[in-house]
Amino acid sequence: MPEDNETIEYRVAIREAIGDEMDRDESVVFFGEDVAIAGGVFAVTPGLHERFGERVIDTPISELAMSAGAFGAAVNGLRPIFEIMFADFLLLSMDSLVNQAAKYWYVSNEQAPCPLVVRSAMGAGGNFGAMHSQSPIPWLQGVPGLKVVAPATAGDAYALLRQSIRDENPVAFLEHKRLYSVKDPVSEVETLPLGEAAVVREGADVTLVSISKGVRDCLRAADELAEKGVGAEVVDLRSLRPLDTETVLASVAKTNRVVMVEEGPLVGGWAANLLGIVAAEGLHDLDDAWVIACPETPIPYTPTLEDAFLPDEGRIVHEVETRLGLRAEIATGA
Template identity: 60%
Template sequence: MSTSTSAERVVEIGMPRLSDSMEEATILSWLKRPGDDVARGEGLVEVETDKATMVYESEIEGVLEEIVVDEGATAALGAVIARIRVDGAHGATPTPPPAAPAGAAQTPSSGAKGKGTVELEFREAVLQALDEELAADERVFLFGEDVAVAGGVFAVTPGLQETHGPDRVFDTPISELAMTGAAYGAAITGKRPVLEIMFGDFLALSMDTLINQATKYWFLTGGRQSVPLVIRSVVGAGGRFGAIHSQMPVSWLTGITGLKIVAPATPADAKGLLKAAIRDENPVVFLEHKRLYTLKGEVGGDEVVPIGRARVAREGRDLTLVTAMKGVHDCQAAAETLAADHGIDAEVVDLRTLRPIDLETVLGSVAKTNRVAIVEEGPLTGGWAGEMLALVAEHGLSDLDDAWRIATPNTPIPYSPPLEDAHLPGPKRIAAEVLQRVRSKTSP
């Protein structure tokens, strides 16, 4: 590291460890150019490792000073690949957290925001929930690809193996079917496994065990044997991961009887719902949107958020927007635009869990606003948004003046950044569709 002034310095960016077996990686493309501003959590470079192609997100905020390793070149683990200039306006280089005391994972420290609350990133909240549940119940264990030594490819699980030992936090080979089978076997013999499937796109490889074994065993044993397992998986687009690492597999799962699907949007819900999922007696798929990992928010102490209970994220009177995960923040941004520019007051309902669905909260909102749009990051055909609309129509038709879906086209997710952005139901598109719909329904 070289220092230019007391308030300005250049930070060297090393090739990050993105898998436990990684010794080197190839730079496929730089997402920023020298002179570009770089935000913390923003995609910096696309890297190809021995296991996957992924985007490395900047851990600091500043200006890209220099690219050291060009596109197409290979660099060893830890080798300098770029330099970022940080100054007083952007903040200094993050200070590594202190060594964790016995019995505590290396969760970054945060300042208190209120009685019993701290500000955490989404990924930190997930880590905290895992650490606390591992400490509280010796039956809980965590396993998956690169969750132990590397601390997760999205840096969600660092320090857990050091704290809880290699028998309770360990890495596995790449075999989603084998891992899911192991989780199922452990669950029916008294353990409470937490399995990480690195990308939700590959949940399809877990389907036989999940559909034909784990979610049926309670029924087949006459209610005598539960299957308390959790599958954590990273989902969602917007990170330039391409068509095979950006999908939203909710529609594959919503028809599976006996399965719960949890989809948090905030750090507080990420922690509280994960704790609830680990304590649940049923199979739970816990979805973590990759574009939320750097989101910050206040998180309480040991609070457990009940599965199956939605929340009203924004009060409104003219229209209800129902959504989940990153869609909550997109809808809130769209609602602010609609209110400021057009006087349309939208209510935003964060479902938090997609199975079971809290229909009561949604119907209560629709009864107030008389209009509903379901916003889903996923294909229009066969998505959970269609099921949600059917439930609203079946149980709340007398309150409805208008109802429709805002989703992605029925196409694979593009890799091109502008095409991927256009593919997704972001704030601008949500606001534009709401405005068009409201105006068309109110015009004489």
């Protein structure tokens, strides 16, 4: 367990969370490709195999067998965690995840839970190209029975992963590749509840809503906006199912403007969906509302194209300034 307020890497926070839960509960097992002896391609899990022996297993490149294996083990007394190396590969494991794990408790008429965690590295910004950069959130969020968690900080990663492992439901735990090396303080909080968003910065003029790496982009944008006299409140959703609409609506009631920032396409994405919920339930509070998302194309490889493809703090600042009328003032010199 990390010391209180110790500053650690996001990847280390994940490793510590797995290790601490494996210490706490011997039914927790962990498997994936290259995760045991090699310690994982993103160096997240070195040392766990040495500590926990046969409970940390290297698997063949068999994403479907892995997810079904986790399902079968989860409904038979274990609490498996498995790693899908790149979230793009989750598609290969989807039948078991969606048709078996997510439905088990409900369709069995609540005979037995299915406590498993699938960890996966998602996200663009590393020039990995179209098949190693995607966010799987739109594929997963529409599946009742499957929780979808994506922490933005090392501290949240630690506490949310420990809770995900203890959760009785299948949980997709999504780790943004660009966050593995960031360092944050970790508090003594052992777990955080799943499905609770956090207001990570307060502000009165506009609400910026995001998840995972997008939250950090929003925080940097909020810093810049503050210098220009705009108070941006930042909401970190932390989980997309369950979805904490209450915290978003409360923030919108205060700021009357909301921007959702999504690393993914606008059509079919979580942001447009949440915007719809906010409009349906909080229209009376809204002066403005929009989504900043990616173009409707696969993710391009070369840095110039990929950088332009992704939302970043510069684009968030620019759009907020424009929609709030600040840019017109700049242009006219008013």
